[in-house]
Amino acid sequence: MDRYYRANLINSITGYKSINLIGTISKNGIPNLAVFSQVIHLGADPPLIGVIFRPVIKGMNTLENAEETGCFTLNHVMPDMVQKAHWTSAKWQVPEFSEVGFEEEYKKGFPAPFVKESQVKIGLHFEAKYPIKINGTYLAAGRIEILEVPDFAVGSDGFVDLLKTETVAGFGLDGYYSSGSFVRYSYAKPDKMPDPI
Amino acid sequence: MDRYYRANLINSITGYKSINLIGTISKNGIPNLAVFSQVIHLGADPPLIGVIFRPVIKGMNTLENAEETGCFTLNHVMPDMVQKAHWTSAKWQVPEFSEVGFEEEYKKGFPAPFVKESQVKIGLHFEAKYPIKINGTYLAAGRIEILEVPDFAVGSDGFVDLLKTETVAGFGLDGYYSSGSFVRYSYAKPDKMPDPI
Numbered sequence: 001m002d003r004y005y006r007a008n009l010i011n012s013i014t015g016y017k018s019i020n021l022i023g024t025i026s027k028n029g030i031p032n033l034a035v036f037s038q039v040i041h042l043g044a045d046p047p048l049i050g051v052i053f054r055p056v057i058k059g060m061n062t063l064e065n066a067e068e069t070g071c072f073t074l075n076h077v078m079p080d081m082v083q084k085a086h087w088t089s090a091k092w093q094v095p096e097f098s099e100v101g102f103e104e105e106y107k108k109g110f111p112a113p114f115v116k117e118s119q120v121k122i123g124l125h126f127e128a129k130y131p132i133k134i135n136g137t138y139l140a141a142g143r144i145e146i147l148e149v150p151d152f153a154v155g156s157d158g159f160v161d162l163l164k165t166e167t168v169a170g171f172g173l174d175g176y177y178s179s180g181s182f183v184r185y186s187y188a189k190p191d192k193m194p195d196p197i
Numbered sequence: 198m199d200r201y202y203r204a205n206l207i208n209s210i211t212g213y214k215s216i217n218l219i220g221t222i223s224k225n226g227i228p229n230l231a232v233f234s235q236v237i238h239l240g241a242d243p244p245l246i247g248v249i250f251r252p253v254i255k256g257m258n259t260l261e262n263a264e265e266t267g268c269f270t271l272n273h274v275m276p277d278m279v280q281k282a283h284w285t286s287a288k289w290q291v292p293e294f295s296e297v298g299f300e301e302e303y304k305k306g307f308p309a310p311f312v313k314e315s316q317v318k319i320g321l322h323f324e325a326k327y328p329i330k331i332n333g334t335y336l337a338a339g340r341i342e343i344l345e346v347p348d349f350a351v352g353s354d355g356f357v358d359l360l361k362t363e364t365v366a367g368f369g370l371d372g373y374y375s376s377g378s379f380v381r382y383s384y385a386k387p388d389k390m391p392d393p394i
Contacts, residue, residue, distance in 0.1 A: 004355070007241045009344075009357065010238070011238055013317060013319060015216060015236070015359060018211045018214065039211050041207070041208055041249075042329065042331075042334060044203055044204045076212055131327075132239065132327055132336065133325070135239060135245055154206070158201070159368075159381070162213060171359055181360075
């Protein structure tokens with residue numbers, strides 16, 4: 001099987017994916033932003049979220065920053081944020097926020113940056129990482145410390161209507177879904193915003 | 198925070214979820230079927246899928262069966278399967294397949310049952326489980342051995358159009374999404390099919 005074909009196929013078949021922009025900051029104060037589709041609910045009490053990280057590659061700083069500073073943020077992606085969100089997946093040598101055009105938002109006592117444009121923002125304390133030896137990936141667990149969801153999207157029983165927040169879903173490796181259809185974007189490079197394919 | 202409110206809220210905020218029926222069989226040949234929203238892509242080469250399991254409770258046999266027989270299946274849920282799929286989450290003392298009304302499908306040399314009604318079927322070899330010590334859950338890793346996806350849904354580059362397979366997504370704890378809207382179902386009990394809420 002061709003490598004790209006395999007990647008598309010295997011990334012597609014687990015079904016709909018959660019899409020989040022993860023914000024971190026290095027110990028030297030350099031912000032980082034990257035789009036992730038491997039985010040999963042781990043438990044409600046204590047409130048824990050898991051993120052799968054690929055083997056750490058130089059220049060891929062999200063996991064390193066989260067460990068070093070003890071925090072990271074998850075930010076839902078809305079339809080008008082998709083193209084920029086995908087662009088964060090390019091191999092940037094400079095902070096993604098300003099390059100792709102998102103605004104950093106900081107909250108008191110919490111070092112990691114949020115994405116101001118997002119309607120749903122989650123600030124997490126980095127708790128632990130667990131090696132998944134079979135393929136060198138890691139599951140990182142974060143505990144929710146800050147949660148911002150618009151009131152109009154939260155039901156009286158706590159259920160959040162993701163249609164009201166306009167949260168986007170992931171399809172496969174490069175597809176983003178909202179309002180009954182999806183768009184795919186080209187492989188992201190720093191020099192140019194990715195195009196729909 | 199009220200326990201149910203917290204469960205709904207925290208289960209909602211990771212965004213869209215993958216929904217799969219997981220089929221297993223005990224070493225004594227008793228089939229088991231349960232709906233899961235904690236399924237995640239781990240890697241494409243080798244093709245690995247992860248599933249988060251709660252602390253093992255007596256009567257919750259999916260993880261135990263997968264370990265003992267070395268295999269399990271994932272089956273996407275289509276709109277007309279949702280109510281029955283949710284019903285599998287009841288605390289059944291008898292095999293769910295016949296009780297909720299799904300048909301078991303077996304493939305040569307593969308002991309775990311597939312759900313015949315599903316359009317996307319994945320047969321996995323159970324590889325390992327990794328304890329997530331912080332809350333007593335486990336990440337189980339399975340390697341794909343069998344994959345059935347309808348030809349009409351697979352692009353020339355391997356991308357699977359989940360709208361063509363009519364795959365359903367998960368919202369929160371008890372919500373199922375398809376075609377631009379979602380439905381929630383009542384807490385599932387064996388004696389009666391769950392109702393929309």
